[in-house]
Amino acid sequence: MRHTLKYFFSFCFLIVQFLTQAQETTATKTTSEKKKSEGKIPEAPKQATAKLDTIVPVKKDSIVPVKKDRYGLRVGVDLYRLTRGLYDKNYKGIELVGDYRLTKNYYVAAELGSEDKTTEDDRLNTTTKGTYLKVGFDYNGYENWLDMENIISIGLRAGISTFSQELNSYKIYNAHPYWGEMPSKDSGETFSGLTAGWIEVVAGVKVKVYNNIFVGFSLRMNTLIYDKKPSENFENLYIPGFNRTYAGNFGAGFNYTVTYFIPLYKKTVKPKKGK
Amino acid sequence: MKKILSLLLLVIFTSSSCEKDDICDANTPTTPRLVIDFYNISNASVKKNVNNLKVIGEGMTEGIVFNSGASGEAQYLTNGSSISIPLKTDSNSTKYSFILNSGNSNPTLIDTDEVTFNYTKEDVFVSRACGFKTLFTFVPNNPIIHTAVPITKGKWMQVISVEKSNIANENETHIKVFF
Numbered sequence: 001m002r003h004t005l006k007y008f009f010s011f012c013f014l015i016v017q018f019l020t021q022a023q024e025t026t027a028t029k030t031t032s033e034k035k036k037s038e039g040k041i042p043e044a045p046k047q048a049t050a051k052l053d054t055i056v057p058v059k060k061d062s063i064v065p066v067k068k069d070r071y072g073l074r075v076g077v078d079l080y081r082l083t084r085g086l087y088d089k090n091y092k093g094i095e096l097v098g099d100y101r102l103t104k105n106y107y108v109a110a111e112l113g114s115e116d117k118t119t120e121d122d123r124l125n126t127t128t129k130g131t132y133l134k135v136g137f138d139y140n141g142y143e144n145w146l147d148m149e150n151i152i153s154i155g156l157r158a159g160i161s162t163f164s165q166e167l168n169s170y171k172i173y174n175a176h177p178y179w180g181e182m183p184s185k186d187s188g189e190t191f192s193g194l195t196a197g198w199i200e201v202v203a204g205v206k207v208k209v210y211n212n213i214f215v216g217f218s219l220r221m222n223t224l225i226y227d228k229k230p231s232e233n234f235e236n237l238y239i240p241g242f243n244r245t246y247a248g249n250f251g252a253g254f255n256y257t258v259t260y261f262i263p264l265y266k267k268t269v270k271p272k273k274g275k
Numbered sequence: 276m277k278k279i280l281s282l283l284l285l286v287i288f289t290s291s292s293c294e295k296d297d298i299c300d301a302n303t304p305t306t307p308r309l310v311i312d313f314y315n316i317s318n319a320s321v322k323k324n325v326n327n328l329k330v331i332g333e334g335m336t337e338g339i340v341f342n343s344g345a346s347g348e349a350q351y352l353t354n355g356s357s358i359s360i361p362l363k364t365d366s367n368s369t370k371y372s373f374i375l376n377s378g379n380s381n382p383t384l385i386d387t388d389e390v391t392f393n394y395t396k397e398d399v400f401v402s403r404a405c406g407f408k409t410l411f412t413f414v415p416n417n418p419i420i421h422t423a424v425p426i427t428k429g430k431w432m433q434v435i436s437v438e439k440s441n442i443a444n445e446n447e448t449h450i451k452v453f454f
Contacts, residue, residue, distance in 0.1 A: 123299075123406025172398065173305040173405040176361045178332060178339055179369075185398070234400045247402070 067269040070149065071101045074206075074214065076259025081113065090118035093240075097257050099138060104269070107138040109155060109202075111255075115240040123171040124237065125184070130163020132241030134200060149208050149261075151216075157200040159222070161240045164192035165230055191230030196239045198224045198251065212261040222251035299405035306408045307445045308359035309392065316433050316453040322356040323454065329353075329377035330360055333370035333389075338377075348378055359445060364409040368393045372424070375431050386431040391420040394442070411442040419450075 078095035085092045095113035102108055111134040118127045136157035142150055169184040204218030224245065227236050238244055243253045299305070315323040329351045331338045338351035339360055345352075363369045368391055375386040394411040401408050413419075418437055423430040434453040442449050 121403055121406075124403060170398070170400075171406045172364045172409050173299060173401060173407065174361065174364060174409075175301070175305055176308055176359075178335075178361045179363050179365075182365055235402075237403055 067147075068266040069104060069269055070261075070263045070266055072262050072264040074099050074101075074259045074261045076214070076216075076257050078111075078113070078255040078257050080254070080256040081115070090120065092116040095255060097255070097259060099259075102137075105140045107140065107151075107153070107155075108135075109138045109157070110135045111157070111241070113241055117238055117240075118168070119238050119244070121237070123173065125168040125170070126237050127166045127168060128163055128236075128238040128240060129166075130161055130194070130240040132159060132161035132163075132239075134159040134241060136200070136202070138202065138204065151204070151206040151214075153202070153204050153206070155202040155204070157202060157220075159198045159200055159241050161196050161242060163194050163196075163240050164190060165194060165234075165236060165238075166190040167234065191234065194228050194230060194236060196224065196227035196236060196242060198222050198239075198242050200253075206257075206259070208261075212263070214257075214259045214261060216257040216259060218255055218257070220253040220255075222253065224249040224251060297404055299402070303401060303405055304408070304444050305401060305405055306361075306364060307410070307442050308361045309411075309442060309450060310357065310359050310445055310448050311450045311452055312357045312448045314356075314451055314453045319453065324354055324356045325375060325454075326354060327352045327375070327377050327379065328358070329374040330358065331372045331374065333372070338374075352377060357448075362392060362394065362411055362442070364396065367395060367414075373432065386428075387424040388430050388432050389422045389424055390432070390435065393418050393420070413437055413440040413442075415440075 075096070075098045078097060081093040081095045093113065093115035095111055097109075097111050099107040099109040112132070114131045116127070116129045118125065134157040136155055138151070138153040138155035140151045140153045142152040144150060167187040167189045169186050171184050172182050174182070200220045200222050202218050202220050204216055206214045206216035208214050222242050224239075224242065227239065227245075229235050236245055239251075241253075242251045245251060313323050313325050315321045329338045330341075339358075340350050341353035341355075341358065342350045344350075360371060370389060370391040373388045373390060375388075376384040379385050393414045395414060397410045397412070398407045399410055400406075418440070419435050421430065421432065421435055432452050432454050434451075436451045436453070437449070438451055439447055439449045
């Protein structure tokens, strides 16, 4: 602390030195000019205009240029869900994402998706198919420089899903396998008309990579609010959009998006007061 | 607005309780075993300890381990008044041999009874980690078939009574044997 203070003061002294020097040079300059102009009187007005010219651009720089924010609709797709089907035979899915800029920092955001996932657990094999919709908002906490349009946001979503779950096969848990471990039993029982609702907290980043094209990444923490259980005898092991369920009501997810921004109108940025 | 947001975050993160659910907890009630209690035939309300009882399933070479701490033949023997034996989850009947005084040097004292349990079964979902469990219900007609080995010899189990026809957990006695 003491050292930083010391350096701070010495830095201040250094700046003060420059200041005084700067004044000296201008002073000498003006005096030398004055000395020169003493001999040549007719040239004096010309010099004055030249001096004005040099001052004017400095004044222009100090004026804040009019900054305009672009407002519009951003639409795209989740690349993670789209490409996962290529390498994961148990997964097929797509998610369309979109947001609309409401105010300087707030965006209405939504995701619409469809998933078909087979979950292979040690003792259970289930297939879940369904669609989901998430609607909410993002708050952009990132202060962009100049005409940058990047977003570091935090937001909330309400998610709903309708889906069906099929129990493909299961194993009996027997703590005393005297008769040997039994192989999986095939079931094929399908539970349809299932629904679930949840809340998501979204932390995301969107970066403009080229013209109006953005790439983004978001992490989501989910809290299951309700879900219609397949039966008294079974539960939802995977919910489209919510992902894997846990013993509590907790869930997590993420997406990796590519979006295209459709600008609709521009709004002048009001300079902030008190700065 | 920022205050509301931070409050929401707080609520959501505190309400989401993470629980480990990948490993089936040993305390979770899964497929129950059949609980058999032994009673004194001359005094029906008093429990009676068996003497070196060994229980072997049909077609098995080794008995049910009752005394996992012991080694060799001793681990298959019990001298208590209650045993728990697993039923087959892939069949509607299970046959066991109950050998009293097993391993006794005097072969005349060794007494074997065979008991077949007939039941229906139902698979019930437990959890993601445990999968399913099987619950059993004794069939109404002839739930128990009891024979002595050899058949001419008297049965050492004099009365077998079904106390609970639904085998859903191991906290209750399903079968009472009087001898």
